[in-house]
Amino acid sequence: MTSIRKAACIGGGVIGGAWAARFALAGIDVNMYDPHPEAARIVGEVLANAERAYGMLTMAPLPPRGRIVFCASLKEAVQGADWIQESVPERLELKRGVLTEIDAAASPDALIGSSTSGLMPTDLQRDMKHPERMFVAHPYNPVYLLPLAELVGGGKTSAETLKAAQEKLAPIGMKGVVIKREIEAFVGDRLLEAVWREGLWLIHDDICDTETLDDVIRYSFGMRWAQMGLFETYRIAGGEAGMRHFLAQFGPCLSWPWTKLTDVVDLDDALIDKIAAQSDAQSGARGIRELERIRDENLVGIMQALKAGDGGRGWGAGKILAGFEKHLWKTAPKKEARPGREPLDLLEIKVHPSWIDYNGHMTEFRYAQCFADASDSLLRLIGVDMDYVAAGNSYYTVETHTRLLDEARLGDLLRVSAQILPSSDGRKLQSFMSLTRADGTLLATCEHLMLHVSSAEGKAVPPGADVMGRLQPLIDAHGDLPPPEGAGRSVGQKR
């Protein structure tokens, strides 16, 4: 990938500041010019947000942060820069003036991008001496996270410029998407503007309030669009018959009186052919079943991510999922621990796509997750539920010994069973767990020690009588079982 060596940001508001943060976090030095007295503060705040986000975003090694230097003049700022990003307020005369000034002061082969969200690049580059290297690079807030830059060339922009811009955006984690023809507001803001106008009508006419409108979006098509766009989503809706079928089925809606705005394109055969062909080129390599599978996995992943949102309280659709799960736990029939002379079945789970590493195997720490979930299941069996924990007592894991014996793969059905070890006395709960595939292959074992802790006393204490009454029969029943092969071992100990 071709990297930007040095960047200049002209205009340091929320957008310009976030460009600077993107560059700096990718290791690129940035010259900043903005005469606004608050510019340094705003850029600092955006950079702090960006650093916080990148700390969570990736485990990959970020390079040493590039320096952000505030310059006294535009001319000084663009010296030595091979990418100059203009992000001044959205007025044609102002932007054109600034861009012309950049053009005059910059090295002739530096790329010059404008953050405009709607002005035509042909109008912006009109007075430049080297307009062929000027283009629109329209980002989306928050610029340091969202990867899109719409790349739009004007009448004088060269094709090489757009290609070079795409190449230089990749190493900073951005995707330059080239828009074929220039048009005011390009593609993204056209779509946003259509929704915004329709949304204003809905509020104006008291159909709903802003919160209801937002909920409708984020509980439904918002999640679809986070991973597939409009056409790929509808292609799936058309089923095996594909895009053409969808258009035949839903095209007529266009003439229904559904919106305030009824200047509607004629969905004639030529347009249907064009869309069907483009959709085939875009998605035709995968069947509808495969697209459905990918869509559902993505939606599951998004909802699980949102369940962890707002400091673990859940956000949006993730909060709804959390509520659903709480209901499932509350209404699940209390399993009774049936003391028997065999290990207890604790967990059955399928290997999730996100658990797989690049080798196609379940990644190391997911074994620990299976055993941790199984030990939670053991606790529920002996009556340690949400109410018990809320009353101030709980078991804490203090020690584990895990042996990885064979590989789990995507979609494998895994089971975890446990033998309670005789060292358990209630205050201590020590078990030996086995993780097997549905075909019976033993994949891993875990010797697991928990202590029962009272948060009031701040130390390990015996559990309540009810919990002990469920646990003791298990300890007794398993007391006669032979010690499991592998228990009591230290790491690397010879058999």
Place this chain on the structure above:
Amino acid sequence: MTSIRKAACIGGGVIGGAWAARFALAGIDVNMYDPHPEAARIVGEVLANAERAYGMLTMAPLPPRGRIVFCASLKEAVQGADWIQESVPERLELKRGVLTEIDAAASPDALIGSSTSGLMPTDLQRDMKHPERMFVAHPYNPVYLLPLAELVGGGKTSAETLKAAQEKLAPIGMKGVVIKREIEAFVGDRLLEAVWREGLWLIHDDICDTETLDDVIRYSFGMRWAQMGLFETYRIAGGEAGMRHFLAQFGPCLSWPWTKLTDVVDLDDALIDKIAAQSDAQSGARGIRELERIRDENLVGIMQALKAGDGGRGWGAGKILAGFEKHLWKTAPKKEARPGREPLDLLEIKVHPSWIDYNGHMTEFRYAQCFADASDSLLRLIGVDMDYVAAGNSYYTVETHTRLLDEARLGDLLRVSAQILPSSDGRKLQSFMSLTRADGTLLATCEHLMLHVSSAEGKAVPPGADVMGRLQPLIDAHGDLPPPEGAGRSVGQKR
């Protein structure tokens, strides 16, 4: 929560079948009526998709699946049902007829929902004897995953009906969002239709193709809308000055010639006051900084979820993130293992919001993740990189012993260091790792054993000379260090 006791689905296509799957997976028996010869096949396929998705969606205990019974008549199907969902094709006369038939055959207090995506409930309930219990419950595909049902009452629908419907949807994981006034296409499809129409113009006019349009959506506002809607997102864009400032700044765009469709609402003072007040009611409890923080955490979580998409190859913005990370790894300066007489620093990481359990502590298996990531880091230090693995050799973790000594909390900066143990000979790589908080508190230790395996030979073999040349100095340098406290122990072993 009030639960549905028994459901009936009239119409068993993709929508009706997915309703049936939602009900059945929440433990509710379903009577299904659809004379279409393919109905059983379609419902079966949708149910299979839904079961697969739920297997990944939640660890909570799903109740025994409800039975789905195909009935010979509509009348038979609705017997005993307290929720009847109509999902027949989108034609007013047909739907009205079916709903009137349902009304006549069902128990008078059963709730009757229609899946219509656009017809007015007043028109649908016209001929009913008990229209007060009829309403629109408009879901979104895939119905078994997306939680939204738009609830819309007609002129004769009672307020109690909508309240009861909301209560009964919660235990099946759905959110009933009540739309204040009925209107064709309600709220979601109005917004979708506006985008669809605008999208068709963009394709028609060759501004872009379908793939570009989809990419623009999913790399930008699609991810924003998966977690916050239109108004909350724009509230943040307005900064500390809030919604009113945003409207003042961006309101004028409405009169710009940005779209083909220019019948635009007048954004007068009354409408501005209304939106600002509604937005305050919706989001005013949180400051803009807090909303930014939540938004960024959600976006990070969504991108990480998408990075795991398509069987780990990455999807959409997640694929871009994967490419960015690959670039970071490739361009990171190769760290040299500097053999010294102290443990090696391997990892520095912040506790991510999604790592926290309901107690506010880092959850058990994330300790294992930190140690697994640190051992990856150790491997890179000795030259086991992507190329080495691609050539057919790698280290596999076979055994770990972990002690959890103290709690990590949200935002804690964690460090992992390692001491190579003298049992290491290259074929075996045994280390003792310590996880500490930035303040120096020891939170956990892990004794970790890896074997160097040749995939061609299918067994443990010594590593290549280059790797051994980097590892041996570490083994030698650490050979003189005192054995770490806690190494060589089995679970529960007395000190």
